[in-house]
Amino acid sequence: MKVFISLDMEGISGISEWEDVIPGRRHYEAGRRLLTQDVNAAIEGALEAGATQIIVNESHGPMNNLLLEELHPAADVIRGFFKPLCMMQGIDDTCDAAFFIGYHGRAGLGEAVLNHTLSGVAIHRLVLNGKEVGEAGLNAAIAGVFNVPVVLVTGDTQTAQEVEADIPGVYTVAVKSGITGLSSLAIHPQRARELIRQTAEEALLNRSKVKPIELPKVNTIEIEFTKSQFATAVSWMPGVELIDGRTVRYQCDDMASIMPVVQAMLLLTGQVNRMITGT
Secondary structure (H helix, E strand, C coil), X not given: CEEEEEECCCCCXXXXXXXXXXXXXXXXXXXXXXXXXXHHHHHHHHHHCCCCEEEXXXXXXXXXXXXXXXXCCCEEEECXXXXXXXXXXXXXXXXXXXXXXXXXXXXXXXCCCCCCCCCCCCEEEEEECCEECCHHHHHHHHHHHCCCCEEEEEEEHHHHHHHHHHCCCCEXXXXXXXXXXXXXXXXXXXXXXXXXXXXXXXXXXXXXXXXXXXXXXXXXXXXXXXXXXXXXXXXXXXXXXXXXCCEEEEEECCHHHHHHHHHHHHHXXXXXXXXXXXX
């Protein structure tokens, strides 16, 4: 049984501020250890449920945050930012289930800890097939292309509520509850990891109860950017339509083909942002 794990960092147990998740900041090294331990707990639960192959895709920031020598040796790891499926690189139709570990809420989701969607600098709102989604909803749709159910998501209480609405039947572990978006009430990491281990095992054993996301024949993504200059530059890409000052639309029959386009959009907005800010 093959399990795919996509990990983020903002939804990891004990993490509550940007100092915890940005390389070089004062709490980042401690955050890396918390991240590695939460992922290990999910791996242990998967193994207890009978997993025989585990692929972990690093999906936060530079996407090389795990302490590899402390990671459970049963897992293989995909690292690095420059990859076409971004947070879902490595998933395919040979996977039996997917876990999203340490995920955060979509941009503007109440007081969800460090909430944003793909890029806090560039993206204000992302709508997939008429519904606003965050990273979990977007990535669950990509998993659906390969007929893979997302059976477990861990993060804060707000994120758990978001994904339960987006992914019917998904198992969730709320390791903390956001207070202001930059603070949280957190379960002790040891207890959080035990909950993750137990729920990962339960979710995988009951994976048949969680159905992959069903997609329409034509998929539409609309992105409202934070600056009009981002939308203007992105609208110059083939097939991308500018629908108002800050919003673009892109359509494609294959959802998996949308993600490389979105990834290219983010790379382009990063370049435009450097032009705007002079940094």
